[in-house]
Amino acid sequence: MKPVLGIVMGDASGVGPEVTVKALAQTEAACRFLVIGDRRTFDAAASLAGVVFAGIPAYAEDGSARIQLLDTANLDPSAFRRGEGSLASARAVIEDLHTALDMLKTSAIAGLVFGPLDKKKLREAGQAYRDEHEMFADYLGMPGEGDAVNVLDGVWAGRVTSHIPLSEVSGSLSVERILKTVRRIDGYLRATGHKLPRIAVSALNPHCGEGGSCGREELDCIIPAIEQARVEGINASGPIPADMICVRTFLQKDFDGIVSMFHDQAQTGIKLLAKRRSITVTGGLPYPICTTSHGTGYDLAGTGRALSVSMEQAIAVAADMIATATAGNS
Numbered sequence: 001m002k003p004v005l006g007i008v009m010g011d012a013s014g015v016g017p018e019v020t021v022k023a024l025a026q027t028e029a030a031c032r033f034l035v036i037g038d039r040r041t042f043d044a045a046a047s048l049a050g051v052v053f054a055g056i057p058a059y060a061e062d063g064s065a066r067i068q069l070l071d072t073a074n075l076d077p078s079a080f081r082r083g084e085g086s087l088a089s090a091r092a093v094i095e096d097l098h099t100a101l102d103m104l105k106t107s108a109i110a111g112l113v114f115g116p117l118d119k120k121k122l123r124e125a126g127q128a129y130r131d132e133h134e135m136f137a138d139y140l141g142m143p144g145e146g147d148a149v150n151v152l153d154g155v156w157a158g159r160v161t162s163h164i165p166l167s168e169v170s171g172s173l174s175v176e177r178i179l180k181t182v183r184r185i186d187g188y189l190r191a192t193g194h195k196l197p198r199i200a201v202s203a204l205n206p207h208c209g210e211g212g213s214c215g216r217e218e219l220d221c222i223i224p225a226i227e228q229a230r231v232e233g234i235n236a237s238g239p240i241p242a243d244m245i246c247v248r249t250f251l252q253k254d255f256d257g258i259v260s261m262f263h264d265q266a267q268t269g270i271k272l273l274a275k276r277r278s279i280t281v282t283g284g285l286p287y288p289i290c291t292t293s294h295g296t297g298y299d300l301a302g303t304g305r306a307l308s309v310s311m312e313q314a315i316a317v318a319a320d321m322i323a324t325a326t327a328g329n330s
Contacts, residue, residue: 010115014296015306017045022308029319111288178225201238288321
């Protein structure tokens, strides 16, 4: 039978359930889907979105339906309001994610796609991590390995630092940390068919530090990391000015992947170019884990107007990653 892709709807206070049902109704993939969450949330989202499913059966290990649902029955509809972050919905999504991760570890599902989360509410609900990627790595027994990678039109973009204050970025950079991210992006691109991926490594400072007069990070960390990557056979280039890295990658087609130094550095350009098509992949883990690149969309929650294109792309990329892994193991 086809492999199973787990689906967690995300924070029910936001647009996650709505974009999930819309995406499931429109997406065809070489896998089956297991929705992990409260059936009442799923049914309400389908009604809101005007999506009709011909009966979603309860989860069975030997089930063959295109879509099944594992009802966690953990979110009373009266316990939260759409458009407002809530501890009830945050606790439910934590439980749903833990269930999905347990199923990944036992191979009951081959990958995971999850809807947008409210990181602040997750922390208030007791999730003591900077982000969900860190939580995934820790829960799966790989602390320190989870990071976020943006994917758009076949370009994989990683960042050396992620959910930390800008004031801490410079002190968090090192040759080894930059090199680790370059290696990961190179590996992802090779796994998706690139024989020698062209990787753009971003500068941190304006004008690439102007030879040290506008910051030394390029001289002390970034250039040495690029040089070592080349010694290892990785086709890394840079430092590339941050204000040109997306132009050269997406418009001029000079590169296949990007390594940026902090969260918004390349992501701002990617989101502008993406028109909501970009997604986020959890890197560094042995399982395909993907999500939307947008947030909970509280302003759109309950309106029926949320677009599902990013969720559709997340499902498609996760399915492709599962297919690639399956082919590699056969």
